[in-house]
Amino acid sequence: MELGDRTVGFLLLAFSLSLFSYYTFWVVITPFVDSDHFIHLYFPDREFAVIIPVVAGVILLSFVSIFIGVVLLRAKRPKAKTA
Amino acid sequence: MKQVFKFFGVVGTLVALWIALLLSTELSPAVRLVVPYLPVYALVALGCYGLGMVGYGLMVFPTCPEEAVLLQKDIDEAKAFLKQKGVYVATQ
Numbered sequence: 001m002e003l004g005d006r007t008v009g010f011l012l013l014a015f016s017l018s019l020f021s022y023y024t025f026w027v028v029i030t031p032f033v034d035s036d037h038f039i040h041l042y043f044p045d046r047e048f049a050v051i052i053p054v055v056a057g058v059i060l061l062s063f064v065s066i067f068i069g070v071v072l073l074r075a076k077r078p079k080a081k082t083a
Numbered sequence: 084m085k086q087v088f089k090f091f092g093v094v095g096t097l098v099a100l101w102i103a104l105l106l107s108t109e110l111s112p113a114v115r116l117v118v119p120y121l122p123v124y125a126l127v128a129l130g131c132y133g134l135g136m137v138g139y140g141l142m143v144f145p146t147c148p149e150e151a152v153l154l155q156k157d158i159d160e161a162k163a164f165l166k167q168k169g170v171y172v173a174t175q
Contacts, residue, residue: 013135013139016131
């Protein structure tokens with residue numbers, strides 16, 4: 001299925017906005033709410049607010065490094081054959 | 084070079100502010116819970132901003148299909164003209 005660039009852009013924008021608002025609620029606003037309020041059911045433990053972004057960043061960085069390494073290796077191979 | 088100094092000035096000020104918040108004692112317990120998370124929160128906010136700007140740029144990226152059709156017509160016209168004058172034109 002071919003998704004238009006506009007649809008992809010809209011989905012990216014909506015995803016980033018919803019992620020930002022959820023994270024803001026989770027990290028900044030829930031400490032001000034009473035601990036027995038029902039809203040705490042919708043948010044995981046607060047330590048995951050650090051663990052998940054760090055793990056995601058590490059995975060992203062490793063994928064970028066793997067991609068760069070693969071591109072460099074592929075660029076080198078034909079040159080080595082001709083030399 | 085000046086941009087680098089400006090960048091490190093802003094980052095250093097933010098870090099100093101954060102350390103001051105960490106060390107200050109007259110904060111309510113709820114604010115005390117928020118303060119240690121601020122660097123990760125800034126990182127997530129920056130990532131969301133970048134992703135959102137990419138999405139917005141994709142959304143409003145201008146395309147002009149009519150112009151593409153007109154350009155293709157111009158190319159065909161020029162090719163026909165050149166061929167008529169005996170110029171070799173590569174065709175795919």
